[in-house]
Amino acid sequence: MGEIIRVGFEPERDWEQARLQWAEGLAAVGALFGDDEALMRAKAECLYQTVRRIVEGIPAVRVAATVPDDLPGEYVPMLTAALRDAALTGIEASTCHAVRVLTAVIYDLCTSKLRRKPS
DSSP: OOOOOOOOOHHHHHHHHHHHHHHHHHHHHHHHHTOOHHHHHHHHHHHHHHHHHHHHTOOOOOOOOOOOTTSOGGGHHHHHHHHHHHHHHHHHHHHHHHHHHHHHTHHHHHSSSOOOOOO
8 A cells, every 4th residue: 555656647638639639620620611610620630539549559660770890899789779860750751740740631631611821
């Protein structure tokens, strides 16, 4: 007794918050254009599922590199860590970019009207 147990619900809570925000946002914007609320909520659910698949479906990455023969052995773990970090940073950047681009145009994709850009 008295033991503290920490459980990581934060990512799931973030997903549910995003789901709710997209549903409410699309329903509100759709109402402005006379779009059916049920349809807009269904489109928000589609967006949620698509973004979640993008983020959670990132395939494993294997990086193969040749270590220089003259590299001292104590530097190999540092080189390996740097390569791993660089690969993960690239994956994170491209995934974040894909999600940002998708969510930036979501109202245009999901409502019956396109936002007009100033000429």
